[in-house]
Amino acid sequence: MRQSIIRQTSGFPTGGNIFIKPFYHLGCLYRVDHPDIIKDHIYALKVFEQGSQLNCKDSSYAAAQYYEDGIYVKKDSVKSFCLFKRAASLGHPDAMVKISLILLRAAFFMGDRSQYRKKHVEIGFKMLEKSAIQGCLPGIIYTAKCLSLGIGTNQDLLQALWWYRIAAKLGDIDSDRMARKLKKAIKKQTKLDRYLLKFDL
Structure with a gap:
């Protein structure tokens, strides 16, 4: 049967x-x-x-x-x-996180001169971001980490803070701590930028 x-x-x-x-x-x-x-x-x-x-x-x-x-x-x-990989290509958020982490780890061992390293990292970040948009908590956390460190994308502390706050609202304690830490870093950077602007540096 x-x-x-x-x-x-x-x-x-x-x-x-x-x-x-x-x-x-x-x-x-x-x-x-x-x-x-x-x-x-x-x-x-x-x-x-x-x-x-x-x-x-x-x-x-x-x-x-x-x-x-x-x-x-x-x-x-x-x-x-x-x-x-098949699940990720079909849009499964958790699968996208798994495959993206494999790509990012592989890129780490490729060395700076590898022509594939940049491509692996960029694809990895894009998959994490797609997963985060679907509300996948691990995807949100890793997207925030990549944005805060500039992995696979340009560094963007404000976007990273935004994602960390979402993860914190979903119950992740470490993300709440990271959000507060990042907020302080952004304030310091803003003060420094204003100071340098005075002297046109």
């Missing part, structure tokens, strides 16, 4: 979430203690992978987590990366 469910739904058009979301929801049912369904993580993974093939971002992300953690299946960093 399980196989028939996948076969019956696999021919659906993939133009919208109405056809691909059921794969994610069905997979979730098989990985929790549902009174009418026997928990089966292996089958849940199969359903998620089927949904991933139909471009369901949530299914791609869920399948990637199985291979990343190596729970119930053999750990496979290549498979997990490919699935996270």
